[in-house]
Amino acid sequence: MRKCLLFFVSFILSMMMFANNTSTIKKIRMNTNPSQLIFDINSKSKPKFSSNYDEYNRLLFLEIEKTDIGTKFNGSKFVGKNIEKFDMIDYGSNIGFFIKLKPNVNHKIYTLNSPYRVVIDFKPSSSSKKEFTIAIDAGHGGKDPGAIGFKKYKEKDITLDVAKKLKSKLSKDFNVIMIRETDTFITLSNRSKIANKAKADLFVSLHINSAKNSAAEGMEIFYFSKKSSPYAEKIAAYENSFGEKYGEKTTSIAQIMGELAYNKNMEKSIAIARPLNTSLAKRLGMKDRGIYGANFAVLRGFNGPGILVELGFISNKNDIKKMTREVNQNIMAEELSNKIKGFFY
Ligand SMILES: [Zn+2]
Known part of the structure; x- marks a missing residue:
């Protein structure tokens, strides 16, 4: 009986979460010139995100709210000039991305409209040591x-x-x-x-x-x-x-x-x-x-x-x-x- 109740509660909870998700990440893609990581989002309203950057570990955390993922995620695909490691966690109602940046890379996150996108710009940091x-x-x-x-x-x-x-x-x-x-x-x-x-x-x-x-x-x-x-x-x-x-x-x-x-x-x-x-x-x-x-x-x-x-x-x-x-x-x-x-x- 208890098991049954637990199942019922979790079913209701997941239904609520599902109902709350108003958008879907359709595609994640990399742009090379300019260097950008782009999240294409299918949504009726402007997607909301929060982010945090841990300078010491060069770890950028990006959380896109009230969304689910409608694409197969393969983080290693994005590893390259700017990104050292890329992981995703599905929190049910939100999707979190852990992006470890390469040294001396600056980033800027913003949203764009029609179609909705969350964009991360990557730029070499000006303090980076040059060769000569x-x-x-x-x-x-x-x-x-x-x-x-x-x-x-x-x-x-x-x-x-x-x-x-x-x-x-x-x-x-x-x-x-x-x-x-x-x-x-x-x-x-x-x-x-x-x-x-x-x-x-x-x-x-x-x-x-x-x-x-x-x-x-x-x-x-x-x-x-x-x-x-x-x-x-x-x-x-x-x-x-x-x-x-x-x-x-x-x-x-x-x-x-x-x-x-x-x-x-x-x-x-x-x-x-x-x-x-x-x-x-x-x-x-x-x-x-x-x-x-x-x-x-x-x-x-x-x-x-x-x-x-x-x-x-x-x-x-x-x-x-x-x-x-x-x-x-x-x-x-x-x-x-x-x-x-x-x-x-
Ligand atoms: Zn002189």
């Missing part, structure tokens, strides 16, 4: 304004503007180290030390040229070389002189690379510099002055390939007009970022 690290060195800063030119523009301000824009472009694909992010003074030797400590794969130093002859114009890129042409040596001596001016003996900055690494790094630096200078000049309608090797103190101390970009002449009216316009700074950042990306990936 780029050090961006905005030339000069603080008490060292760098070159001062037409309309009293300062080299340190323009290099920082472009550096910040370059950071935002590169951050999607690289870990980025900013040698300076504010108007602060950092010695030349400390700049390369910061990059070495971060184990940067490339050092990008941004500068602006200056000449007595205001007709001198255009962009050029330098890489570290112990041998150089008289012209390149002059530019290196000019940039190094800022170190001397602010109390640093730049000749004492040691080349920390061995000969083998030195040659390899020079090769890599040239491979980045050559196409970059051509495309930068072309996109900005500026003169392509070419690329040169020279003994720059700021590049010498870095243990890897490095380039020093002279974005234009602060002493030239046209160049300064171009370099100070935000739209052009964005183009510079974009072109630098594209060519750096092209080299590494």
Whole structure:
């Protein structure tokens, strides 16, 4: 008799549950571009869900309310780029999903109408460590304004503007180290030390040229070389002189690379510099002055390939007009970022 009663009660209960379920999960499917997990739901009203994410275990719990499952569930089908494990529990009136995410995956859950869907978006978390690290060195800063030119523009301000824009472009694909992010003074030797400590794969130093002859114009890129042409040596001596001016003996900055690494790094630096200078000049309608090797103190101390970009002449009216316009700074950042990306990936 008791058994009979128990059966009767559970029968009534399950009937009530069944009656309460107003929707059915018709299908669960994965979308690759964008990365999404989609629950197609047959329902008269907007499906309700609750969710909880256990950060430590990377376990996402999603419960879709008042629904039953109208499809065969095979969790292993969804294991891949974003999902490590996928299980389901049928609570009678609600269906619960336990989704273990892969490391560094962000998620967002929401519903969509006509037809009703519960959607989970997956995105790589921005804090995730990328394969390569780029050090961006905005030339000069603080008490060292760098070159001062037409309309009293300062080299340190323009290099920082472009550096910040370059950071935002590169951050999607690289870990980025900013040698300076504010108007602060950092010695030349400390700049390369910061990059070495971060184990940067490339050092990008941004500068602006200056000449007595205001007709001198255009962009050029330098890489570290112990041998150089008289012209390149002059530019290196000019940039190094800022170190001397602010109390640093730049000749004492040691080349920390061995000969083998030195040659390899020079090769890599040239491979980045050559196409970059051509495309930068072309996109900005500026003169392509070419690329040169020279003994720059700021590049010498870095243990890897490095380039020093002279974005234009602060002493030239046209160049300064171009370099100070935000739209052009964005183009510079974009072109630098594209060519750096092209080299590494
Ligand atoms: Zn400079």
